[in-house]
Amino acid sequence: GAVVSQHPSWVICKSGTSVKIECRSLDFQATTMFWYRQFPKQSLMLMATSNEGSKATYEQGVEKDKFLINHASLTLSTLTVTSAHPEDSSFYICSARDSGRSYNEQFFGPGTRLTVL
């Protein structure tokens, strides 16, 4: 149980286009999801906290108008990278907390590799 999926697993796009990444909790409900970004050979960096039915909370230095987050249901959060540029190329990972569990374990998706040409 406690599976988190991401779609797509990889995407290549041209500079200036927008890309949407989906994060789904497959067998549990998640009132809170988190979005991370990871550059090669570096650790995960928290981008934002996504709460179902409300606005996301962004970490310092993350542009909320560039990285649009929508958490419209208890099983789906989306991250849209608007007007993507080569410097946005990265590995994007989402995670979700199972609202039904007392222990605050975070379950991670497999990641989405974005390449902007």
Add this chain to the structure above:
Amino acid sequence: DAKTTQPNSMESNEEEPVHLPCNHSTISGTDYIHWYRQLPSQGPEYVIHGLTSNVNNRMASLAIAEDRKSSTLILHRATLRDAAVYYCILRVGFSGNTPLVFGKGTRLSVIA
């Protein structure tokens, strides 16, 4: 969250035990010690967590120092599939919506 310090890399022979250390000298009484690992090109996965007592599960053991200023993740028999980056993370409390904040972790290499 309090900061942790881990060696950048470690190496182990296959089938041998591995002890991955983590220092967290500024840990507070409400901080839980979490270990996650990230295999190449994958999202992180939960390994183990603890507060004060040593913990065992099917993946690993967690040994926590009496003063809680350090801990050690123990893989009893390393396999090639255990090659990953291991992250030691402190987080306040047992529940709630605070996210995991990742440090640099320890890159474990397993030699056949």
